[in-house]
């Protein structure tokens with residue numbers, strides 16, 4: 001695996017095939033110049049603690065056997081157990097998991113959660129598996145990474161291609177071998193087995209909250225705003241529907257096949273989300289359709305890329321007409337696009353703040369699990385709202401004090417917290 005160092009990736013020439021790790025390292029490099037954190041700490045943070053690679057055999061329903069590759073990357077745990085999602089996606093790589101695990105470290109620190117950063121996944125297209133095959137694959141993956149995870153060590157959660165049911169199988173497989181029910185080993189489970197109310201909607205809810213605050217900061221109310229959303233899954237659908245509920249005009253939403261588009265506003269609750277029916281956005285009776293590329297170039301107040309990474313690049317950043325970009329997906333903006341958008345004065349509210357509602361409610365779920373308590377949806381949403389507003393204020397203060405981008409400001413908040421924890425605990429011999 002290529003674990004790039006900062007030196008490998010901070011040259012001026014940006015590659016438009018930039019990996020999540022390269023993007024994460026460039027962002028760390030930019031933020032490191034803004035903070036008073038020991039060089040040794042910064043050097044340590046360029047590298048993950050460990051990356052576990054496993055083979056995951058699966059007996060298909062037809063009796064044949066396939067072996068998939070799975071990963072768990074753990075970046076840093078100075079502030080608490082490793083935390084981050086599991087992807088089932090054909091493009092998962094070790095390098096991508098490392099980059100995504102770094103973002104989890106910063107995300108948890110921006111939110112001031114007592115967690116570090118991890119990410120994992122299996123290189124598989126879940127749409128090609130039956131439900132029974134997905135269950136066997138999940139159980140075997142849980143078994144293969146059993147020694148790496150645990151409720152005080154590393155706590156997985158859903159991400160692209162995985163959901164609450166995946167977490168239920170994972171928790172059951174882990175618990176069976178432990179000889180006791182261990183709900184705190186994963187978050188994002190169904191509430192009936194220790195999941196938190198509101199976890200499924202939480203990353204989209206935080207994207208909507210942050211979009212509302214960003215609009216307000218730049219002088220507009222949510223109910224006056226037009227919005228376009230790429231991706232209509234856990235993040236995109238929940239963000240679009242909440243903004244719609246708050247009076248925004250959501251003109252376009254997309255899935256992998258393209259977008260439903262209506263300049264007068266879509267009824268977002270009537271558009272099937274990925275969870276309700278994958279690849280069904282185009283079944284909504286909209287007056288117009290768009291390609292995924294066209295969605296990114298719509299003249300709207302807020303653009304929310306909430307599907308895959310690297311969709312805003314040097315090739316299309318000049319064509320982005322939105323007034324504000326709020327990152328729902330992890331890493332949707334390449335470094336080159338970030339620079340172009342900054343030069344054009346388009347604020348980009350970063351993933352590590354905007355979609356952090358997911359891991360924040362995961363933290364609430366973990367607290368509920370270890371205390372054997374169940375919070376009401378109202379309590380979850382109230383605490384999420386106040387935690388998001390507090391993080392928003394921390395980041396906004398840095399934007400104003402340092403005259404830096406929203407991304408650099410979020411990194412400053414995160415890096416100072418991680419750096420202080422490392423220096424206080426003592427670095428290493």
Ligand SMILES: NC(=O)C1=CN([C@@H]2O[C@H](COP(=O)(O)OP(=O)(O)OC[C@H]3O[C@@H](n4cnc5c(N)ncnc54)[C@H](OP(=O)(O)O)[C@@H]3O)[C@@H](O)[C@H]2O)C=CC1
Pocket residue numbers: 085158159160161162203230231232233234235236254255256257273274275277278279280292306307308309328329330331355356358359
């Ligand atoms: N789930 C979570 O808790 C969190 C997720 N994230 C990040 O948000 C992003 C989306 O995750 P999540 O919502 O969970 O994923 P889901 O699997 O729930 O949904 C993904 C959505 O994106 C669509 N999509 C997939 N590929 C493309 C593509 N190439 N172009 C356009 N649309 C596409 C899917 O369409 P289709 O239905 O056709 O497959 C689906 O609508 C990821 O970057 C993830 O890491 C961030 C924070 C928390």
Ligand SMILES: O=C(O)CCC(=O)C(=O)O
Pocket residue numbers: 083084085086107155156157158159187188330355356358359360362
């Ligand atoms: O809820 C979690 O633990 C992590 C969610 C996640 O993977 C993410 O925020 O990218």
